[in-house]
Amino acid sequence: MIDWQLLFYRSFNYFCYAIIAYVAVINSIYFFLTVMGFFTLRRYHARLTPEQQEALIRSPLLPEISVIAPAFNESVTVRESVKAMLKLRYPNLQVIVVNDGSRDDTLKILIDEFRLYRSARASMGPLPHKPIRGIYESRDPIRLLVVDKENGGKADSLNAGLDVARSPLVAAVDSDSLLEPDALLQAVKPFLEDPERMLACGGMIRVVNGCQVRNGRVTNISTSSSIIALFQSVEYIRAFLGGRVALSFMNSLLIISGAFGVFRRDAVLDSGGFAVKTVGEDMELVVRLHHQWRERRADYRIGYVAEPVCWTEVPESTRVLKRQRNRWQRGTVESISLHKGVLLRPKFGLVGLFAVPYFTLFEMFGPAVETLGYICTGLGLAVGIISREVAILFFTVSVLFGMVLSTSAVLLEEFTARRYPRTLDVARLVMVAIVENLGFKQLMTYWRTEGLIDGLKGKTGWGKMERKGFGTQPAARAS
């Protein structure tokens, strides 16, 4: 006769061991990536000096670049961000703003501000996208194109921009982000160092909340007074200075943030452009590039440089943050599902054997396993299978590990970029790096689990992101 109680106890025990093993592996990988990021940055982190920048700006050898900024209902920020883009220090630059059928007065603001006229220019690229209603150019001597098209989403707008662009390099940016004046020069550096192999390169995204912004430039860097924004500041530093640097070092980077990435236009056109049916078009494109180029056994690189900085506004309300994280998680699910053929296939090298399995097991299913871990611990405690001592120990180990990773990320920031000039800001970041593991991280895990479920169900849609606009930073909150 089956002893059901014994079977339950044994199964539960094995399950707990599996969860502990999972947590041990995921933490070891995070630790490994952070440490590798640290040594990579120590060895390779170098920004272009002012003299080199001057020489490059004068050089006709610098490749032309088109900055493509999709804009949907961006009337609050579009004027300032386009002005900032036009002021970027790059000699051979064209700005292409794609108005994705905005329902507000985004197009009118652009037409009035930049004295636009409807030009005879036409899109000549091969990518499909929603119909273009008109292409506008400025009467002033500025290299600005505004593509007005029917609403089709961010990926569709990027494809329209790619079709209109003619430069060898394109930078995909969010129109509500602010690029540092030398961001393009710094981002182009890997393409100059290795023009034949480099396909795409991402830059560092930093949190603008709390900083002072004047005329589209961040003039005073400071941490935000909002705890939610502060949590995200640490999160961004950890992700961009730890994980991405290490993955880029191994040529296995799977995400170039949609807020700022530079791509070789021919490679993107060749791969079919941005996927319109996904909410994670940034990740999907990068995974697809890896997939296709490794399939062809071609020598290529997809990189990340910590120096080019793009400032972005992060949500300060839990409601908007929840929507954003849900979308990111769905994006991961879609990208991995679309390219599951890469998983564990030796011919895809480290991408197939490490990066994609890591993303599948830990980034995609990680939140669900973590949530399950919390539930099981609670359940085990309730029925007396797990002692209180073991539960507390398990929780403490996990939380402390999170703290080690977060504080090392802040330390990494101090070793490399040193963006925060005041000791007080660094102290706040370190404090937040410790505190974020006591609630915020668990909340994120829960939202991401919801995102995973929505992704597996095939839910689509972006959700609304509310903006304050840069001109008022760090003024009062948006209503």
Add this chain to the structure above:
Amino acid sequence: MNRDERIGRSLVYLQTLGTALAYVLAIFIADAFYVARHVRDSGMAFGYSFVLVQGGAVGLLFSLSIAIKAVRYSQERRWERLRPLILEKALASLSGSGGTAEMAVFARRNPMEVDRCVAELLACVEGEAHGRLAQMAAGLGLLERWKEQYRSTVRSKRMTAVSRLAQLHSDAAIPTLILALEDPDDEIRLEASRALIRSSGEKEIEAVFHAATRDSLLVRAVLAEALRPHAATVSRSALPAALANADAKIVRTALEIVRAWGRSLPLPATEPLLRHPDAGVRAAALSVLPLLPNPRRHEAEILGLLSDPDESVRVAAVGVSGKLRLASAAGPLRTCLEQGPAMVTVAAAYALAKIGPEGCRALEEQVLASRTRPAAAALEALEQVRSGRMLLAGL
């Protein structure tokens, strides 16, 4: 991937592995020598050791983050305090009114600050005073220290050494700078190259050009600017040698540097370059044609290259035809406009617009013929030329 790159990458992997091992070892040591003695259950003891080491790591990282900031702050304060004193002694020593002995004492007690101060002075002093300052640096043992520092495996140390040596403008620094042309790091090679260019010695300039033709586009672009004032020197023997090189990549990069200079230079034997088997060389040779004296003598070759099998060569030939306003190219350009891929079509439309009335007539006919892509390109080019925006179009 070259040898240095491989070594660099292996070092990163080894350092990462070493750190991870040290972390695990710390947990085992904490377990064996402390926790296991106090906790009976071995699993729990190991868990506590984990917590202990992690807690220690958080504390260490926290303290390090704050300490680094604090140390940097105090170093800056120290530098601000010492800088005027060192400057005063250095200037007194330079003007011959004493201070040499005090400088030597300062250099012994505050080597980093003296090093930094001398480097700062070297960067802003010229002429005779610069020479005396360089002598003083040698006298204080800084020259030898910088040469020694260049042997370091740490990139930042080598970089500092090369930039200090570069500021010396001294013959004694040249061997180290020439050695630095082979450094695995881009920035160091650049710094050394620019220092050698400043020395204005023909051999050194040729060495830099030679290195530039073999380096990355980044280094080439920066060095091309630095070499621009010495274009005549380079074109005497180094440039012809590079153009005659059997390696197509070197020929291409040499031509790219010439294009970057944007100066009229007597290039030896352009015809073989236009007929070169490497498409990149043909395209690069076309792009420098407008810089040559009497470029129209290559009209026949340009017209021939308008139907080159390689797209990049055709785009370059179309561009040159427009720039030189070759009326004889109107026919082939029209073919390019009608039959070429997108980039060739657009370039041909702009080239026809540049040619003048004859080209514009061809474009108007295309617009009326309404074949989608050529017509769109023609209309765009006509609008750009008639609104005076051709320069902005960048084609």
